[in-house]
Amino acid sequence: MTGPSDSNGPFDKLVGDARAEFDRADSKPLREAWLGLDLPAIRIDLVKRLLDAGIEEAEIETRHLLTHILAPASLAEALADPALVSWQRVAHLADLAWERLKRKPLSQVLGSQPFWTLDLIVTGDVLTPRADTETLVDTVLNARKDGALDVLDLGTGSGAILLALLSERPDWRGVGVDLSSAALAVARRNAEACQLAGRARFLEGRWADGLADQSFDIIVSNPPYIVSDVMTGLDPEVRDFEPALALDGGADGLEAYRAILADLPRILRPGGLFACEIGYDQGASVCDLAAGAGLAGVRVVADLAGQDRVVIGYNS
Ligand code: GLN
Numbered sequence: 505m506t507g508p509s510d511s512n513g514p515f516d517k518l519v520g521d522a523r524a525e526f527d528r529a530d531s532k533p534l535r536e537a538w539l540g541l542d543l544p545a546i547r548i549d550l551v552k553r554l555l556d557a558g559i560e561e562a563e564i565e566t567r568h569l570l571t572h573i574l575a576p577a578s579l580a581e582a583l584a585d586p587a588l589v590s591w592q593r594v595a596h597l598a599d600l601a602w603e604r605l606k607r608k609p610l611s612q613v614l615g616s617q618p619f620w621t622l623d624l625i626v627t628g629d630v631l632t633p634r635a636d637t638e639t640l641v642d643t644v645l646n647a648r649k650d651g652a653l654d655v656l657d658l659g660t661g662s663g664a665i666l667l668a669l670l671s672e673r674p675d676w677r678g679v680g681v682d683l684s685s686a687a688l689a690v691a692r693r694n695a696e697a698c699q700l701a702g703r704a705r706f707l708e709g710r711w712a713d714g715l716a717d718q719s720f721d722i723i724v725s726n727p728p729y730i731v732s733d734v735m736t737g738l739d740p741e742v743r744d745f746e747p748a749l750a751l752d753g754g755a756d757g758l759e760a761y762r763a764i765l766a767d768l769p770r771i772l773r774p775g776g777l778f779a780c781e782i783g784y785d786q787g788a789s790v791c792d793l794a795a796g797a798g799l800a801g802v803r804v805v806a807d808l809a810g811q812d813r814v815v816i817g818y819n820s
Contacts (some may be wrong), residue, residue, distance in 0.1 A: 509786070525595075525676055526591060527766065529598070530602060531602035531657070532796050536738075537549065538698035539732055542589070543570075546594065547570065549564075550574075550597075551563055551566045553601070554566065554604065557605045558800065559607075565604065565610055567579065569597060569600055569604070569613075571599060571636040572600065573596045573597045574588065585712060586807040591688035607687055607745070608741070609626075609741035609745055609746065611626040612628055614684075615627070617633055617801060618808060619638070619664045619668060620638055620664075620670060623663055623697075623809050624663070624694050624698075625662070625693050625694050626662060627686075628745055629684060629686035629689070629690055630662040630684075630687045631662070631726075631750040633662055633664035636781070636809075639805060639806075640779055640780070640781050641665060641668045641669060641672075643779055644724060644779050645669065648721070651721070652675040652706075653674065653676050653721040654676070654677055654678070654679075654722070654797065655675075655724065656679050656712075656720040656723045657680045657724050657819050658681050658727065659726065659727050659728070660680030660682050660687070660689055660706070660725070661682060661684075661687050661691065662694055663691030663695055663704065663706070664694075666680045667694055667698050667700050667704065670700045671698060671700060677703045678703065678720075679706070679707060679718070680705070680706045681706075681707050682706070682708065682709075683708070683709065683710055684747065688707075688745070691704075711764050711767060713761050715769075719771050719772065720773060720775045722776060722777045723771065724778075724780065725764055725770050725780075726780065728748075728752050728753045728754075729760065729761070729781070730753050730757055730783070731753060731754075731757040731787075732753070732754055733755075733757055733808075735751065735752055740750075743780075753783075757783060757786065758789055758790070761782075764780070765794060765799075767791050768819065769798055769819065774820075778817050779815070781813060782812060782813065782814065782815050784812055785809040791804060791815055795817070798819070798820070799817030800820040802815075802816070
């Protein structure tokens with residue numbers, strides 16, 4: 505592609521093929537608005553547009569988007585040297601920002617999300633791994649330090665929890681189960697990218713239904729736990745772009761816990777550890793369900809914000 509402003513913006517003189525290429529996108533209005541602006545001006549405009557769209561973390565998100573499209577150059581380098589800000593990069597930024605302004609989660613726009621020490625592939629087929637869920641990883645790692653253990657992650661989604669655990673414990677192996685084959689495809693890609701595929705298997709199935717003859721030392725889960733009636737009130741990022749299968753916990757938000765706990769005595773080895781994520785107000789209910797399923801030493805663990813976030817128990 506050639507044009508007089510290929511690599512030394514501003515971009516108001518695009519002609520011929522370059523102009524046609526620039527115009528050929530859903531994000532054309534945004535591309536057009538930024539034609540002729542330098543990077544600091546584009547940055548200010550993007551922050552304003554994100555705020556207007558109801559996105560609170562507009563400045564940090566703008567920084568993430570800029571960092572993404574400028575790579576391998578850094579934002580500081582690009583601010584110091586306008587030649588690094590090609591019109592192709594501005595067009596790319598407009599494409600990503602266009603999606604984000606429709607409230608697609610930033611993780612899905614960028615295609616990845618940091619979790620624990622990993623950088624995980626994220627699509628609309630999986631729940632975006634959340635910082636809260638690191639409490640579950642931390643709880644399991646604190647409870648189990650030694651041994652070559654078998655881990656099961658029920659409703660594995662992106663594979664986040666299983667892969668974070670395996671990344672910290674070279675002797676552990678694991679199985680991730682999900683009802684969604686599309687989610688499992690993402691989990692497998694993540695296992696490969698994290699170089700953990702040799703110790704992680706992924707199986708399609710409903711909770712432990714397909715695991716009749718297997719048992720595990722550790723069973724973890726971040727199941728759907730949002731009360732169905734609350735789903736419509738969620739942020740647009742979650743409600744409109746994340747899979748309801750990973751979020752909707754049924755009429756009282758507890759259906760998945762009941763289904764999972766019913767199978768635990770069969771698949772959790774004696775002395776084995778069960779740990780699951782919960783909603784901030786579900787500690788008492790999930791503890792009752794876990795104790796009712798025969799688990800011992802059941803207790804709640806709070807997250808870094810002090811909210812109840814994890815329930816653990818042991819097969820006695
Ligand atoms: N914590 C998630 C949310 O509020 C819910 C995750 C889940 O249902 N497992 O979006």
